[in-house]
Amino acid sequence: MPVTIRDVARASGVHISTVSRTFSAPHLVNPETRVRVLACAEDLGYRPNRAARALITGRTHNIGLIIADIANPFFPPLIKAAEGQARHRDYHIFVADTNEDPMAEEELVHALAKQVDGVLLCSPRMSNSLIEQLSREVPLVVINRQVTGLPCVVMDVGQGARSAIEHLAGLGHTAIGLLSGPRGSWTSREIRRAAAAAARAGGAELTVLGPNPPTEHGGLALAEHVQRSGVTAVLAYNDLMAIGLIEGLDALGVRVPQDVSVVGIDDIALSRLTRPKLTTVATPTAAAGRTAVDMLLQQDTDAPRGPRGAGRGTAVGARRTTAQVMLQTELVIRDSTGPAAGTGSPGAVRVGPDPHRPADPGRPRAATGGAVAS
Amino acid sequence: MPVTIRDVARASGVHISTVSRTFSAPHLVNPETRVRVLACAEDLGYRPNRAARALITGRTHNIGLIIADIANPFFPPLIKAAEGQARHRDYHIFVADTNEDPMAEEELVHALAKQVDGVLLCSPRMSNSLIEQLSREVPLVVINRQVTGLPCVVMDVGQGARSAIEHLAGLGHTAIGLLSGPRGSWTSREIRRAAAAAARAGGAELTVLGPNPPTEHGGLALAEHVQRSGVTAVLAYNDLMAIGLIEGLDALGVRVPQDVSVVGIDDIALSRLTRPKLTTVATPTAAAGRTAVDMLLQQDTDAPRGPRGAGRGTAVGARRTTAQVMLQTELVIRDSTGPAAGTGSPGAVRVGPDPHRPADPGRPRAATGGAVAS
DNA sequence: TGGCTGGCTGCAAAGGTTTGCAGTGAAGAA
DNA sequence: TTCTTCACTGCAAACCTTTGCAGCCAGCCA
Numbered sequence: 001m002p003v004t005i006r007d008v009a010r011a012s013g014v015h016i017s018t019v020s021r022t023f024s025a026p027h028l029v030n031p032e033t034r035v036r037v038l039a040c041a042e043d044l045g046y047r048p049n050r051a052a053r054a055l056i057t058g059r060t061h062n063i064g065l066i067i068a069d070i071a072n073p074f075f076p077p078l079i080k081a082a083e084g085q086a087r088h089r090d091y092h093i094f095v096a097d098t099n100e101d102p103m104a105e106e107e108l109v110h111a112l113a114k115q116v117d118g119v120l121l122c123s124p125r126m127s128n129s130l131i132e133q134l135s136r137e138v139p140l141v142v143i144n145r146q147v148t149g150l151p152c153v154v155m156d157v158g159q160g161a162r163s164a165i166e167h168l169a170g171l172g173h174t175a176i177g178l179l180s181g182p183r184g185s186w187t188s189r190e191i192r193r194a195a196a197a198a199a200r201a202g203g204a205e206l207t208v209l210g211p212n213p214p215t216e217h218g219g220l221a222l223a224e225h226v227q228r229s230g231v232t233a234v235l236a237y238n239d240l241m242a243i244g245l246i247e248g249l250d251a252l253g254v255r256v257p258q259d260v261s262v263v264g265i266d267d268i269a270l271s272r273l274t275r276p277k278l279t280t281v282a283t284p285t286a287a288a289g290r291t292a293v294d295m296l297l298q299q300d301t302d303a304p305r306g307p308r309g310a311g312r313g314t315a316v317g318a319r320r321t322t323a324q325v326m327l328q329t330e331l332v333i334r335d336s337t338g339p340a341a342g343t344g345s346p347g348a349v350r351v352g353p354d355p356h357r358p359a360d361p362g363r364p365r366a367a368t369g370g371a372v373a374s
Numbered sequence: 375m376p377v378t379i380r381d382v383a384r385a386s387g388v389h390i391s392t393v394s395r396t397f398s399a400p401h402l403v404n405p406e407t408r409v410r411v412l413a414c415a416e417d418l419g420y421r422p423n424r425a426a427r428a429l430i431t432g433r434t435h436n437i438g439l440i441i442a443d444i445a446n447p448f449f450p451p452l453i454k455a456a457e458g459q460a461r462h463r464d465y466h467i468f469v470a471d472t473n474e475d476p477m478a479e480e481e482l483v484h485a486l487a488k489q490v491d492g493v494l495l496c497s498p499r500m501s502n503s504l505i506e507q508l509s510r511e512v513p514l515v516v517i518n519r520q521v522t523g524l525p526c527v528v529m530d531v532g533q534g535a536r537s538a539i540e541h542l543a544g545l546g547h548t549a550i551g552l553l554s555g556p557r558g559s560w561t562s563r564e565i566r567r568a569a570a571a572a573a574r575a576g577g578a579e580l581t582v583l584g585p586n587p588p589t590e591h592g593g594l595a596l597a598e599h600v601q602r603s604g605v606t607a608v609l610a611y612n613d614l615m616a617i618g619l620i621e622g623l624d625a626l627g628v629r630v631p632q633d634v635s636v637v638g639i640d641d642i643a644l645s646r647l648t649r650p651k652l653t654t655v656a657t658p659t660a661a662a663g664r665t666a667v668d669m670l671l672q673q674d675t676d677a678p679r680g681p682r683g684a685g686r687g688t689a690v691g692a693r694r695t696t697a698q699v700m701l702q703t704e705l706v707i708r709d710s711t712g713p714a715a716g717t718g719s720p721g722a723v724r725v726g727p728d729p730h731r732p733a734d735p736g737r738p739r740a741a742t743g744g745a746v747a748s
Numbered sequence: 749t750g751g752c753t754g755g756c757t758g759c760a761a762a763g764g765t766t767t768g769c770a771g772t773g774a775a776g777a778a
Numbered sequence: 779t780t781c782t783t784c785a786c787t788g789c790a791a792a793c794c795t796t797t798g799c800a801g802c803c804a805g806c807c808a
Binding site for chain 2: 002062094096111115216269270274
């Protein structure tokens, strides 16, 4: 039933190799023959069997994308960007979800290894050593984590956290809480480190709460804890937690930002729609997706694999280009942050449940990290 | 570099066919041999090449899942459920996103056809005839749309819309707006039909606004229109639009639910977190994902394909089991709906921006559609 | 002892494609 | 005219696995 290269060959009166070349090396076949073959192929609805092609070329033209949690709105823009970039280069992205489970991550890498040309590992929760080990099985690009010797693309959340803390300190907050993320998250560690340093520099005290699941519920569950802890401002691991926290605080009668200021990280679409609109650190997720695909494909062309490849010729462990890209982040100030209670900041009189600052429509002020590539 | 069946055979001193059988038909090989082979395989880190296997068995053990928009929080639970169910049966799900583009849908089905054993087409925007045509190329299960002759799983949004309209009419609303969804959406048509009938029956007038993009922005952009139209209640195509609309109305100084009641559809996680909490029609998305996978795999075992299959023996167009499953929906009443302005409903006095009804924590009252399978 | 059974294993074809190599024929050069 | 060149095409091996068939051997029965 499925139409193969042989059917096309028969229909157009040429050998299968000519049909093959019509698709994979058109310049090697006579223009007349080419159009005839193409016509027949079109006619029969022929499409090359990628599995068979992969068997011999060693290239599937597929890319695996392993995600901690598709339901986290942080990821979809990244996925879409990666898909777009891949399609652009005649690759397909296969997305898989791990439910934040390190075991599932490993299992998925194994399962995908033979069906894809490389894997994008997004926000991995497993250990660095395991990642390195897996990278020997299939080309890997790690997103949201730095692993030495492996190509990575990370966001400069450190700079983002620093900006956020400075922003809060500037508003007079001296007792700041940090809602940390899930265990195993590189990003969470990075945020914590930077926030601690910034708090010290700004004369504020940082209280770390966590680790927590990086969800609305994770934030909501901490509301009471935050209230009791006496902090007047909070930086959350991500927007989802920040939004959950605000919800939880609201239920307790704690007003944001009048009583407590809240800052998120990610700038998901939703953060513009909550009330109050969320102050947050915007991360360039789409750019990360695109970059990761590019890096993987680059790495792939550098060191081709497959039976006919010259792979054996190059020394094992030879100097590979393992670029580490860091993308800059940006603090977006909206309505969930305000002067510390009891602080006489200039223009601090704010009334009502929905304060609107003038001149703060989109992304007004920006504090950015630098872009580095090595 | 990649370890093949041949390496394992050499290491364990048997023929490759024995290795193959060790994995695909263990009962045919001597227990002693089996453990030895397995040990060698484990040792070398051997994993069968699924592409090569697919070439001969005709089964890839992959399932394609084509989604209109991953960024719409409606889909992730469905994706996760489908992935779980598939993994359970030793299948993998490959997710692809079409950006609500009918052309991309068709392209993706073609691209996936040869690499998967079947495709789940979720909320397709293309025409029925095109879907039927594509179903001849690869087994298809359609989600959120009824196509005669094809296995489908749909939610009973008609019943949901009916319940929503009845709820609104019961609150005294006589001028109700309907924010319809994207062009080409079966669900949108279904909602519209049911809502119109229910409005007529309930003595209310229904104003249809749309089609619209099914996003927050799609809802937000309609706020002014809704305000001008004079309706006192709105049913939106989905929660995202409802939330966007509420946001937009808020910016215009229109209060929900005091001035306008809003009902969504889907019951995405977010709807519990907005203020006011959204009244909405809950759809069983996870169940839909699981069911669709089951139906596809069922269909697959019924009519095996592949070179060695007995497919030729069965008459083309023979009676296939093309089940059409309808899953029931449920109206969840929260805080975004209230009595029509000027109506003296009992207990209608509501003050403040954040009304909390007693005894409405989760999903209190329920109006459900029936479950049908044919 | 001879024949049969049954458990296990090996052989080889098959699946759809790519690709190095060789062959063909025509055009151009000598 | 003959040789060379060149553009194009065909041949066949290879990729990795599955599976029908046949072979082998031990054990059993008569």
